[in-house]
Amino acid sequence: MAINSVKEDELLESHSRKVTLIRLFRYLLAYKKKIIFVLLIMFCCVTITLVNPLIIERAIDVYIKQKDRIGLLRLGAFAAGINIILVILIKTRMYIMAEVSNKVLLTIREELYTHIQTLSFQFFDSRPTGKILARIIGDVNSLKEVLSNSVTTLIPDFITISSVVLIMFIKNWRLAIAALSSLPFMIIGVFIIQRKAHVKWQIFRKKGSNVNAFVHEDISGMYIIQSFGAEEETQETFEELLTEHKNSFMAAVKYADAFGPIVDFCWGIGTLMLYYVGVKMIGADKVPVGTLIAFGTYISMFWRPVLNLSNFYNQLITNVAGAERIFEIMDTKADITDEKDVATLPEIKGEVEFQNVSFEYDANSKVLNDVSFKVKPGETIALVGPTGAGKSTIVNLISRFYDIQKGRITVDGYDVKKITIESLRQQMGIMTQDNFLFSGTIKENIKYGKLDATDEEVIQAAKAVNAHEFIMEMEKGYDTVLKERGAGLSVGQKQLLAFARTMVSNPKILILDEATSSIDTHTEILVQEGIEALLKNRTSFVIAHRLSTIQNADRIFVIDDGIIVEEGNATKLMAKKGFYYELYMAQFANIV
Numbered sequence: 027m028a029i030n031s032v033k034e035d036e037l038l039e040s041h042s043r044k045v046t047l048i049r050l051f052r053y054l055l056a057y058k059k060k061i062i063f064v065l066l067i068m069f070c071c072v073t074i075t076l077v078n079p080l081i082i083e084r085a086i087d088v089y090i091k092q093k094d095r096i097g098l099l100r101l102g103a104f105a106a107g108i109n110i111i112l113v114i115l116i117k118t119r120m121y122i123m124a125e126v127s128n129k130v131l132l133t134i135r136e137e138l139y140t141h142i143q144t145l146s147f148q149f150f151d152s153r154p155t156g157k158i159l160a161r162i163i164g165d166v167n168s169l170k171e172v173l174s175n176s177v178t179t180l181i182p183d184f185i186t187i188s189s190v191v192l193i194m195f196i197k198n199w200r201l202a203i204a205a206l207s208s209l210p211f212m213i214i215g216v217f218i219i220q221r222k223a224h225v226k227w228q229i230f231r232k233k234g235s236n237v238n239a240f241v242h243e244d245i246s247g248m249y250i251i252q253s254f255g256a257e258e259e260t261q262e263t264f265e266e267l268l269t270e271h272k273n274s275f276m277a278a279v280k281y282a283d284a285f286g287p288i289v290d291f292c293w294g295i296g297t298l299m300l301y302y303v304g305v306k307m308i309g310a311d312k313v314p315v316g317t318l319i320a321f322g323t324y325i326s327m328f329w330r331p332v333l334n335l336s337n338f339y340n341q342l343i344t345n346v347a348g349a350e351r352i353f354e355i356m357d358t359k360a361d362i363t364d365e366k367d368v369a370t371l372p373e374i375k376g377e378v379e380f381q382n383v384s385f386e387y388d389a390n391s392k393v394l395n396d397v398s399f400k401v402k403p404g405e406t407i408a409l410v411g412p413t414g415a416g417k418s419t420i421v422n423l424i425s426r427f428y429d430i431q432k433g434r435i436t437v438d439g440y441d442v443k444k445i446t447i448e449s450l451r452q453q454m455g456i457m458t459q460d461n462f463l464f465s466g467t468i469k470e471n472i473k474y475g476k477l478d479a480t481d482e483e484v485i486q487a488a489k490a491v492n493a494h495e496f497i498m499e500m501e502k503g504y505d506t507v508l509k510e511r512g513a514g515l516s517v518g519q520k521q522l523l524a525f526a527r528t529m530v531s532n533p534k535i536l537i538l539d540e541a542t543s544s545i546d547t548h549t550e551i552l553v554q555e556g557i558e559a560l561l562k563n564r565t566s567f568v569i570a571h572r573l574s575t576i577q578n579a580d581r582i583f584v585i586d587d588g589i590i591v592e593e594g595n596a597t598k599l600m601a602k603k604g605f606y607y608e609l610y611m612a613q614f615a616n617i618v
């Protein structure tokens with residue numbers, strides 16, 4: 027399922043359409059009472075519609091024939107009355123079904139969202155965010171009509187069709203056969219088309235997903251696009267994807283549009299046959315004019331629901347592809363989950379141990395190879411090494427964002443696989459280079475580290491990491507509303523806020539991927555002091571880029587190609603004149 031490009035179509039396992047539909051319609055069971063009520067309404071509607079032709083027949087063959095004006099007026103009043111009721115019933119039905127289908131969509135969306143939150147990094151590594159959004163929003167929306175029409179079209183139209191056929195055969199079986207003679211052609215036509223259409227709609231959804239992913243990536247990376255003047259290239263890619271999307275739609279709709287004409291054609295042939303046989307039989311087999319006219323109405327009453335059903339079927343084929351995509355995510359197993367009956371990690375001191383840990387993201391490409399180390403509570407470890415060496419991988423494993431293939435990782439002696447993920451991560455503070463800030467106030471963003479933190483705790487945390495000063499300079503202080511991702515704040519300010527957020531959570535183990543971006547000297551000093559405050563009194567792993575952090579660390583792990591090649595404090599490693607020395611000379615010698 028690795029689909030890491032916006033242009034690449036997602037791979038979908040083929041599912042049984044029947045299973046997908048049953049699963050989808052099962053959501054309606056939660057609204058049984060409302061649906062039964064709607065079906066009762068539909069039953070009344072069908073009855074009224076079926077009675078209408080009988081009224082016409084009676085009007086012509088009895089009242090008009092006998093010139094009974096009063097009788098005709100009474101019949102007219104009765105017809106008007108039941109048809110007003112029909113309108114009211116239809117409105118009520120539409121309202122209830124809109125409510126039910128929207129509630130089902132809400133449930134599906136909630137389930138999908140909750141499930142996505144449980145999925146591991148591996149899932150998010152494998153697909154662009156835009157494609158996930160396309161499923162939560164677009165694909166779920168596409169089910170609305172299907173859900174609603176399944177109740178309002180499927181069942182009532184079947185009832186109408188069966189009743190009409192029954193009435194027609196009771197009234198005159200020869201006329202009935204004539205009227206329905208074109209039905210087999212329609213069944214064959216629809217069967218052939220639907221097979222092709224389904225595949226085309228699947229492709230259409232995938233192409234839509236590509237457009238969505240591209241737009242999402244494009245907008246997120248607008249800064250880079252504009253700074254490299256790459257607008258034209260991205261515009262071209264966008265147009266390319268749009269064209270593919272449009273073409274896939276045209277290919278699908280070509281089949282879908284054939285449904286209507288096939289039904290219309292068969293309807294026409296049926297009507298022709300009815301009147302041909304009917305007119306031939308008038309006189310010979312004594313078919314009254316009223317009956318023939320009533321049959322004319324019945325034939326529309328037969329073919330209209332058939333048209334509705336074929337439209338619904340078309341809609342089903344169009345949108346079942348959306349349902350397949352939703353269920354595929356729901357069926358993706360959360361691979362990093364709590365094992366059965368695991369314990370809650372008690373309050374820890376912060377000892378971390380790796381015992382012969384080997385790890386690979388993808389089969390056969392080992393990233394960590396037999397790594398072992400033990401870190402005492404309160405120690406600060408700086409991880410250094412060339413790019414791609416495995417530094418981030420080591421820290422991601424401590425928080426159990428991935429599971430290792432070999433060895434054991436323990437925290438205070440507890441195997442991280444044998445404790446709940448929540449109790450482990452609650453005692454850890456993780457700060458990546460992307461100091462992600464949410465839209466909301468500064469206070470809310472800091473409280474994200476500890477949801478029940480008091481205002482006093484928030485201020486204390488901000489003060490400890492040097493963030494208080496710049497926050498107070500802002501117009502509304504801690505109540506200043508931040509834009510999405512903290513737009514409007516400087517890089518250094520974002521870092522300080524992220525520090526405050528971690529500080530307030532007071533983790534026993536801190537993981538810090540130090541940012542490399544250059545900031546002005548004043549902020550740099552604030553940030554350095556902030557880091558020092560953060561590191562105090564907790565076990566810390568820092569993917570270190572600042573010389574000061576490296577030199578102040580209790581120990582430095584030099585990582586290369588998935589193994590710890592050197593370990594010790596800065597003085598010891600410099601004296602050793604090995605890997606660290608080389609790295610230091612290459613990176614920092616000209617700074618000091």
Ligand SMILES: Nc1ncnc2c1ncn2[C@@H]1O[C@H](COP(=O)(O)OP(=O)(O)OP(=O)(O)O)[C@@H](O)[C@H]1O
Nearest residue numbers: 151387388393411412413414415416417418419420
């Ligand atoms: N999600 C992933 N899926 C597959 N391979 C990955 C993934 N993340 C990292 N890798 C690979 O694992 C290796 C180690 O990556 P890692 O990010 O741990 O290195 P690093 O030392 O932190 O590098 P840097 O200093 O550049 O951040 C690299 O070869 C990288 O390509």
